Amino acid sequence: MRDAEIRELPGLIGERVRVSGWLYNARSSGKLHFLVVRDGSGYLQSVVFKPAVDERVWQEAGRVTQESSLQVTGTVKEETRAPGGVELQVEEIVIVQLCPDYPITPKEHGPDFLLNHRHLWLRSKRQHAIMRVRNELTFGIRDFFYTRHYVNIDSPILTPAACEGTSTLFETDYFGEKAYLSQSGQLYLEPAAAAHGKVYCFGPTFRAEKSKTRRHLTEFWMVEPEVAWMRFDGLLELAEEFVSTLVARILDRCKQELEWLERDVARLEPAAARPYPRIDYGDAVEKLKAKGFPVTFGDDFGGDEETALADESGKPILITRYPAAIKAFYMEPDPLDPARALAVDMIAPDGYGEIIGGSERISSPEKLEQRIAEHNLPLAAFQWYLDVRRYGGFPHSGFGMGIERVVTWLCGLQHLREAIPYPRMINRLYP
RNA sequence: UCCGCAGUAGCUCAAUGGUAGAGCAUCCGGCUGUUAACCGGAGGGUUGGGGGUUCGAGCCCCUCCUGCGGAGCCA
Numbered sequence: 001m002r003d004a005e006i007r008e009l010p011g012l013i014g015e016r017v018r019v020s021g022w023l024y025n026a027r028s029s030g031k032l033h034f035l036v037v038r039d040g041s042g043y044l045q046s047v048v049f050k051p052a053v054d055e056r057v058w059q060e061a062g063r064v065t066q067e068s069s070l071q072v073t074g075t076v077k078e079e080t081r082a083p084g085g086v087e088l089q090v091e092e093i094v095i096v097q098l099c100p101d102y103p104i105t106p107k108e109h110g111p112d113f114l115l116n117h118r119h120l121w122l123r124s125k126r127q128h129a130i131m132r133v134r135n136e137l138t139f140g141i142r143d144f145f146y147t148r149h150y151v152n153i154d155s156p157i158l159t160p161a162a163c164e165g166t167s168t169l170f171e172t173d174y175f176g177e178k179a180y181l182s183q184s185g186q187l188y189l190e191p192a193a194a195a196h197g198k199v200y201c202f203g204p205t206f207r208a209e210k211s212k213t214r215r216h217l218t219e220f221w222m223v224e225p226e227v228a229w230m231r232f233d234g235l236l237e238l239a240e241e242f243v244s245t246l247v248a249r250i251l252d253r254c255k256q257e258l259e260w261l262e263r264d265v266a267r268l269e270p271a272a273a274r275p276y277p278r279i280d281y282g283d284a285v286e287k288l289k290a291k292g293f294p295v296t297f298g299d300d301f302g303g304d305e306e307t308a309l310a311d312e313s314g315k316p317i318l319i320t321r322y323p324a325a326i327k328a329f330y331m332e333p334d335p336l337d338p339a340r341a342l343a344v345d346m347i348a349p350d351g352y353g354e355i356i357g358g359s360e361r362i363s364s365p366e367k368l369e370q371r372i373a374e375h376n377l378p379l380a381a382f383q384w385y386l387d388v389r390r391y392g393g394f395p396h397s398g399f400g401m402g403i404e405r406v407v408t409w410l411c412g413l414q415h416l417r418e419a420i421p422y423p424r425m426i427n428r429l430y431p
Numbered sequence: 432u433c434c435g436c437a438g439u440a441g442c443u444c445a446a447u448g449g450u451a452g453a454g455c456a457u458c459c460g461g462c463u464g465u466u467a468a469c470c471g472g473a474g475g476g477u478u479g480g481g482g483g484u485u486c487g488a489g490c491c492c493c494u495c496c497u498g499c500g501g502a503g504c505c506a
Contacts, residue, residue, distance in 0.1 A: 029469090030462040049463075066456090081464060100457095101441075106467045107455045108443050112498055168504085184506095209504050210432075222506060302502080345506095354506060402506030416506095427498075 001073060006042035009076050009086045018073040019044060019088065022123070023064050023099075025106060033061040035090070036083075037072055043125070045082040046072045048090045060093045066106075067123070068099040111415070118422060119431045129257035130418055133250060134407045138202075140249045141223050144242060145200050150225060153192040155185025155201045160381065168208040170218075181206035186398060187330075189226040190361065190388050193396050200225040210426050214415045215303070215353050217404060219424035226398035232332070232342040232360040235397040236318055239346055239356055240276050242401070243316060248272035250410050263412040267350065270314035277311045278318045281340070284309055300326045307351045316355065319345045329371040331359040332395075344399070352409035358399020365389035 004017040021039030028034070031050035036043055048061040064070060073092040078085065103117050104124065114121045121127055145152070158172070158179045169180040185201035192199045202223040209216070225238065250258075251265065251272055258265055279287070288295045291308055295301070301309070301319075311317050321334055324341040334340035346356035362368045365386055372382055407419035417423035422431065 025467075027465045027468050028462085029465070032463055032465075034465050034468085036466090045466085047464080051463090079464095081466085083466065102456090103441070105442060105456050110443070110499090113442070205506080207505070211502095211504065212499080213501065216505075220506065300504090357506065400506065405506055 006037070006039050006044045009042075009044065009088075010084075012076045013078050013086070014076065016073070016075050016091075017088070018071055019046075020071045020096075021069070023066055023068045023070060024125075025066065026064065028062065033058075035061060035064065035072065035093075037070070037088075038123075040128075043083060044072075044086070044088055045079075045084075046074065046088040046090050048093070052089070053091060057090070057093050060095055061090070063098070064093070064095055065099050065102065067102040067120075069096040070094060071096065111417075115417065115423065115428060116430065122421060125260055127418065129260040130407065130411050130413070131421065132257045133254050133261075133411050134403070134419065136250055136254050137246060137407060137410065138221075138403065140246050141202065144245055145198075145225065148198070150198040150200050151192075151196040153189060153196070153199045153201055154203055155182060155188040155224075157182050157204065157206075168210075170206050170208045183207055184222070184224070184400060186224050186226065186400065187385050189224060189398065190385070190396065193226045193228045193398075194388060194392065194394065197228045198225070199227075212426060213303075214417075215405065217416055217420065217423055217425055220416075220420065221403040222400050223403065224398060224400040226396060228394055228396045230360075230397040231395055232320075232344075232397060235358055235360060235399065236278065236320070236344060239318065239344065239358060239399055240274050243346065243356070243406075244272055244274050244276070246406070247410070258411070261411050261413075263410075267314045267412075268410065271316060271349070273315075276315050276318055276346075277313075278320060279309065280320055281322045284319055298323050298325065303351075303353055306347045306353055310347055310349045310351070314349050316346050316348050319347060327359065329375040329377065330361050330368065332362050333367075342397075346399075348405070348409040350409075353405065354402075355405045355409065356399050356401045358397065360395065360397040363389060363393045363395045365393060 001016045001018060004012060004019060006019060009017070019037060019039060021037045024036040024038040024043060026033065026035050033048040035046040035048065037046050048058065050058050071094045072088060072090050074088040074090040077087055077089050079087040104120055122131065158174065159182050160179060169183055172179050172181065183205055185203060189199055189201050200223060203221065204219055205222045206219055208218060227238070230238070247268060251268060282297065285295055285297050288305055288308060293305055293308065295305065309317060309319065321340045322343045324331065324333055324339055327341045327343045331341040331343050334342055342360040344358050345354050347353065348355045362371065368386060368389055369379065372379055404416050404419040408416050411419070413419060417425065
């Protein structure tokens with residue numbers, strides 16, 4: 001007899017194993033108990049047949065409750081009637097802890113109830129699948145950059161001032177001074193690009209905006225590459241290659257999870273191939289006008305507008321060259337039209353919204369200083385950032401991608417809050 | 432901050448202004464192949480808080496609280 005994880009069992013047919021886990025669900029008839037055990041690596045139908053076991057084992061099988069921790073020992077058997085094609089013929093059961101009144105039943109629950117029990121909700125099959133996809137995505141991101149010789153540079157979370165001067169920040173006391181939780185690692189990444197060439201940061205980001213939509217969290221994870229000498233065209237190429245590579249990886253390695261999530265994979269497959277459609281901001285405005293949206297040149301797009309612009313094919317789209325006035329201060333003006341910025345947003349299809357925002361950065365110290373003044377930002381706080389231009393200025397570009405929005409899209413979720421283990425939103429800090 | 436929707440059993444939801452109900456969960460019983468198993472029985476309620484109208488309020492009115500969705504802002 002050996003200890004085994006459930007994922008190994010298809011290769012252990014006929015062997016006697018012990019599995020440690022939790023009771024996921026139970027069904028019984030007069031002389032049979034079907035105990036579905038989960039151990040994190042999979043789900044196992046364990047069959048207890050009354051004539052085949054001691055009376056004590058039969059009694060234990062009858063009293064074990066949902067989510068009780070237990071160890072089952074028996075013989076692995078190929079069985080087409082069992083989910084997964086393998087089941088365990090039980091000889092011994094040890095209940096480690098009998099679980100009383102598990103709150104989350106196999107029936108429906110509302111979002112508020114489930115979020116109050118997020119620490120338990122994570123055990124459910126659907127949440128398990130989402131976290132597996134998230135895990136594959138974050139590992140795929142690091143793999144993507146590592147194999148292309150990017151260096152991971154972690155940005156600080158506690159910062160002395162607003163990075164972009166737009167969003168509302170969480171303020172905290174820092175030994176008598178004010179400090180803020182970071183809303184972007186980008187500004188700290190640019191100096192590192194001068195040190196290593198190709199860099200990225202990957203960490204939590206905080207926005208104190210009182211947003212109440214399915215697309216917003218107050219704490220979310222963002223990955224931000226920054227590349228020295230990369231111009232705007234190169235940035236568009238990078239964003240496309242990045243997202244298509246990640247989608248292909250998920251389709252290849254998370255088939256089971258996407259099936260459990262009932263994700264329409266055919267809707268995701270087009271995004272695994274390049275190129276993605278690109279549309280100039282000005283053309284996007286015209287397209288929206290033709291569709292009856294009350295937009296004028298200079299407006300930013302809302303959720304409905306983004307959805308209307310999205311491609312029919314299931315590919316994300318790139319919207320390029322936004323008006324400078326509605327974009328961040330550090331973005332390089334378009335040489336063809338200084339009122340525009342070399343900025344790009346990537347919009348996921350099917351209403352999942354913006355997943356990437358990026359730009360070429362201003363490389364001239366004079367131009368940057370002027371922009372800081374125009375945005376009424378405190379010049380003194382940005383001296384170190386201006387140094388990137390003063391001491392060997394160079395063209396560079398980068399973007400930020402929101403992890404939860406991508407997970408939401410990949411998994412086909414209705415709400416961003418399911419895409420992170422412990423969502424932080426307005427009115428929700430527990431558990 | 433603004434607009435809209437909602438709050439009834441542990442959970443998901445019903446209930447013309449007239450005796451508060453069902454399914455699931457829990458407990459008891461039945462069934463040798465179940466797939467959110469099924470069948471029978473039992474217990475379980477200050478209808479979010481406060482005030483008002485009425486012979487009578489879960490339902491109508493006022494107010495507060497909480498949650499959800501959207502706008503703004505963004506990834």
